[in-house]
Amino acid sequence: MKRILVTGGAGFISSNMIRYLLHETPHDVVTMDALTYAGNLANLADVNDHPRLRFIHGDIRDVADVTAALEGVDVIVNAAAESHVSKSITEGGAEFVTTNVVGTQVLLDAMRTNPVERFILISSSEVYGTAVTDPMDEDHPLNPRSPYAGTKAGGDRLAYAYWCTYAQPITIIRPFNNYGPYQHPEKVIPRFIIQALCDHPLTIHGDGHASRDWLHVFDTAEAITAACEVPVEGIVGETINVATGIDETVEQIADMILDSLGKPASLKRHVTEREGQVDRHIGSTDKAARLLGWRSQIPFAEGLERTIRWYRENPEWWQAVLASEQTAQAV
Numbered sequence: 001m002k003r004i005l006v007t008g009g010a011g012f013i014s015s016n017m018i019r020y021l022l023h024e025t026p027h028d029v030v031t032m033d034a035l036t037y038a039g040n041l042a043n044l045a046d047v048n049d050h051p052r053l054r055f056i057h058g059d060i061r062d063v064a065d066v067t068a069a070l071e072g073v074d075v076i077v078n079a080a081a082e083s084h085v086s087k088s089i090t091e092g093g094a095e096f097v098t099t100n101v102v103g104t105q106v107l108l109d110a111m112r113t114n115p116v117e118r119f120i121l122i123s124s125s126e127v128y129g130t131a132v133t134d135p136m137d138e139d140h141p142l143n144p145r146s147p148y149a150g151t152k153a154g155g156d157r158l159a160y161a162y163w164c165t166y167a168q169p170i171t172i173i174r175p176f177n178n179y180g181p182y183q184h185p186e187k188v189i190p191r192f193i194i195q196a197l198c199d200h201p202l203t204i205h206g207d208g209h210a211s212r213d214w215l216h217v218f219d220t221a222e223a224i225t226a227a228c229e230v231p232v233e234g235i236v237g238e239t240i241n242v243a244t245g246i247d248e249t250v251e252q253i254a255d256m257i258l259d260s261l262g263k264p265a266s267l268k269r270h271v272t273e274r275e276g277q278v279d280r281h282i283g284s285t286d287k288a289a290r291l292l293g294w295r296s297q298i299p300f301a302e303g304l305e306r307t308i309r310w311y312r313e314n315p316e317w318w319q320a321v322l323a324s325e326q327t328a329q330a331v
């Protein structure tokens with residue numbers, strides 16, 4: 001049994017990860033979240049009172065918060081981030097740099113004075129930019145194409161440098177595009193589902209040909225948990241993709257969602273291409289299979305159906321998120 005600090009617990013991936021850890025493993029979980037606009041305590045409502053979960057309202061950029069959170073911790077999983085590509089393009093990179101790079105540095109330095117068994121950095125496939133090989137393996141060049149991706153690459157390589165310099169037990173995980181329950185409606189799959197449920201147009205950047213390797217968040221939770229549990233000697237200093245090896249275009253996803261909900265294709269609206277757009281992403285899966293003993297289990301069509309069902313059955317969750325966004329904009 002370990003004590004695992006998962007940062008960003010009120011966000012999408014971490015809340016699913018925490019639920020997985022509490023239900024499927026014996027580990028204690030501490031989470032620290034700054035509760036930005038993307039942090040939503042409703043994401044943890046069903047496990048809030050769990051005896052093996054402790055929630056701390058704190059900021060990974062704050063040395064005192066981080067030091068307090070690290071007490072008795074064996075494993076750090078740093079998933080807290082500013083995570084929205086479009087926001088980094090329209091609003092600029094300042095918050096992205098401080099949380100994704102400086103926050104990572106604060107945690108890495110804290111580990112030097114409060115040693116832990118292992119540190120798992122949740123990086124992103126966005127660090128690769130558009131695929132120049134198919135699939136993209138962990139040696140693919142890093143050509144981040146948005147401020148978000150640039151800051152994720154910064155945190156990713158900083159963690160690698162700390163492993164080289166201080167021989168700390170650091171592993172870098174690069175998940176490809178996640179989807180599933182509790183994902184903020186700003187991200188494309190929940191946005192399309194909600195737009196379709198409301199009979200609003202599904203806005204598609206460019207001609208919709210951009211493709212991604214889509215991974216159900218339950219698969220990601222399983223992979224990150226494996227990184228917390230496999231013998232640490234096998235993964236220190238390693239960078240590991242977490243992917244399915246299959247890609248789907250944004251246009252295909254819009255069609256699948258409209259079809260599933262019985263809505264007409266005329267709801268699709270093409271708008272101007274997003275700056276910094278990545279054309280194609282498809283991840284290699286061999287290294288995760290070899291080092292973590294993990295491969296994704298949930299085929300995209302099945303995962304998408306489950307996700308559509310979750311958003312259809314939980315309108316109060318996404319309506320509250322949308323209402324709080326409108327209130328924030330009105331202030």
Ligand SMILES: NC(=O)c1ccc[n+]([C@@H]2O[C@H](COP(=O)([O-])OP(=O)(O)OC[C@H]3O[C@@H](n4cnc5c(N)ncnc54)[C@H](O)[C@@H]3O)[C@@H](O)[C@H]2O)c1
Binds near residue numbers: 009012040179
């Ligand atoms: N969602 C994806 O498709 C995807 C894919 C690859 C990698 N990732 C990475 O996975 C991680 C989680 O992504 P997500 O989609 O769940 O993000 P999210 O935006 O849903 O959640 C991020 C959480 O971090 C918290 N946070 C932000 N700044 C913080 C700070 N300074 N201190 C403490 N907490 C802070 C927010 O309040 C929020 O709860 C991120 O590192 C992201 O870059 C996400």
